[in-house]
Amino acid sequence: DPVWVVIPAAGRGSRFGGDIPKQYLEVAGRPLIAHALEVLLSHPRVAGAVVALAADDTRWPNWESLWGKPVLRCHGGSERADSVLAALQALPAGVADTALVLVHDAARPNLRLGDIDRLIAAADAHADGAILAAPVRDTLKRADAQGDIAATEPREGLWRALTPQAFRRGALAAALERARADGVVVTDEAMAMERTGLRPRLVEGREDNIKVTTPADLALVEFLLGKASQ
Numbered sequence: 205d206p207v208w209v210v211i212p213a214a215g216r217g218s219r220f221g222g223d224i225p226k227q228y229l230e231v232a233g234r235p236l237i238a239h240a241l242e243v244l245l246s247h248p249r250v251a252g253a254v255v256a257l258a259a260d261d262t263r264w265p266n267w268e269s270l271w272g273k274p275v276l277r278c279h280g281g282s283e284r285a286d287s288v289l290a291a292l293q294a295l296p297a298g299v300a301d302t303a304l305v306l307v308h309d310a311a312r313p314n315l316r317l318g319d320i321d322r323l324i325a326a327a328d329a330h331a332d333g334a335i336l337a338a339p340v341r342d343t344l345k346r347a348d349a350q351g352d353i354a355a356t357e358p359r360e361g362l363w364r365a366l367t368p369q370a371f372r373r374g375a376l377a378a379a380l381e382r383a384r385a386d387g388v389v390v391t392d393e394a395m396a397m398e399r400t401g402l403r404p405r406l407v408e409g410r411e412d413n414i415k416v417t418t419p420a421d422l423a424l425v426e427f428l429l430g431k432a433s434q
């Protein structure tokens with residue numbers, strides 16, 4: 205069955221500083237979001253994408269298709285979950301409630317097809333969906349109010365949530381609507397699913413699928429994308 209991609213790209217990217225929303229920062233000659241869309245749409249199971257943009261976005265290059273597949277746009281909302289919900293509503297008529305949707309951060313350009321393959325396979329097999337994730341490698345410290353170490357937290361069983369995250373369209377929309385009704389801000393889509401008692405599967409993904417948040421991250425993805433194309 206065809207899979208659709210949803211990219212929330214309506215945020216300000218304010219943590220990066222500067223006034224360019226971070227999905228439009230350029231690496232290897234193209235904006236971050238172009239790298240993400242290009243690899244996602246090149247996957248044979250993917251039928252198309254919906255990108256949620258800020259209402260005042262002036263930088264979207266008006267792609268209407270990539271690899272012959274439609275790239276639709278919609279207006280995002282004030283929180284990430286509102287943007288994802290708007291994109292789910294903007295899917296073409298005929299996309300089933302049970303269709304898999306891959307939600308991907310616009311600022312994660314270094315995604316590989318092998319990870320998409322394994323994520324889709326896990327979500328096909330698991331009713332509650334699946335997410336890419338990476339095990340925590342560093343020792344975790346909890347800080348006190350002075351910035352001194354208050355405790356060392358066990359890292360066993362802890363994972364960092366990456367994207368894409370794959371869920372059935374109807375189940376994801378219901379979970380996001382419930383989080384919104386409860387006034388809870390979710391930082392990823394799996395969190396909304398978990399709140400309704402569902403248990404998405406963790407799929408170990410590549411550690412170099414990084415979210416660009418700082419200038420150092422930008423230099424790192426420039427290096428990684430340069431290597432990938434050699």
Ligand code: C5P
Pocket residue numbers: 211212213214215216217227256280281282283284285287288309310311415
């Ligand atoms: O801030 P963070 O990096 O977690 O944002 C993740 C993604 O969510 C970004 O691609 C951002 O554009 C998107 N977002 C959105 N609508 C919002 C807030 C964030 O689409 N209201």
